[in-house]
Amino acid sequence: MxxxxxxxxxxxxGKIFLIGFMGSGKTHWGKLWAAKSGLQFFDxxxxxxxxxxxxxxxxxxxxxxxxxxxxxxxxxxxxxxxxNCIIAxxxxxxxxxxxxxxxxANGTTVYLAATAQDIFKRVITxxxxxxxxxxxxxxxxxxxxxxxxxxxxxxxxxxxxxLPVSAITADSINLIQ
Numbered sequence: 163m164x165x166x167x168x169x170x171x172x173x174x175x176g177k178i179f180l181i182g183f184m185g186s187g188k189t190h191w192g193k194l195w196a197a198k199s200g201l202q203f204f205d206x207x208x209x210x211x212x213x214x215x216x217x218x219x220x221x222x223x224x225x226x227x228x229x230x231x232x233x234x235x236x237x238x239x240x241x242x243x244x245x246n247c248i249i250a251x252x253x254x255x256x257x258x259x260x261x262x263x264x265x266x267a268n269g270t271t272v273y274l275a276a277t278a279q280d281i282f283k284r285v286i287t288x289x290x291x292x293x294x295x296x297x298x299x300x301x302x303x304x305x306x307x308x309x310x311x312x313x314x315x316x317x318x319x320x321x322x323x324x325l326p327v328s329a330i331t332a333d334s335i336n337l338i339q
Contacts, residue, residue: 177269
């Protein structure tokens with residue numbers, strides 16, 4: 163597992179891709195770190211929603227996950243020419259269409275690693291906004307998170323830097339740059 167101590171990202175010339183499971187804090191920390199370091203911030207889901215003129219939940223419901231993942235890849239790759247920015251990716255972004263390899267080749271990937279219990283506590287009140295979990299009971303939700311987190315770990319672990327969410331602070335950006 164890579165840690166921030168061995169950070170390959172130096173200076174403000176590149177891109178930082180924040181990855182991790184839903185509810186791990188990618189948008190929260192991305193906005194805070196961007197403001198603190200003078201970088202631009204983008205939330206990939208918001209970029210997709212703006213382009214499609216629909217929420218992620220509506221895209222999933224009306225067009226299906228395969229359509230969403232294709233749009234996600236296309237929007238992700240629009241960042242190829244952007245510099246000096248932090249991009250918060252959706253939880254599944256690294257797991258489809260070779261997105262993880264693309265992000266590693268085009269910037270610094272940072273995995274915000276959270277436990278299943280931490281994620282559960284954060285997303286239980288946001289189920290309606292999150293299409294993958296909206297129909298689960300609390301017990302089903304925790305099992306889903308545990309299983310999905312284990313399934314996605316193979317992708318998340320390819321990040322150049324891993325930060326445990328329990329240790330992240332506003333100053334953690336200094337470990338990445």
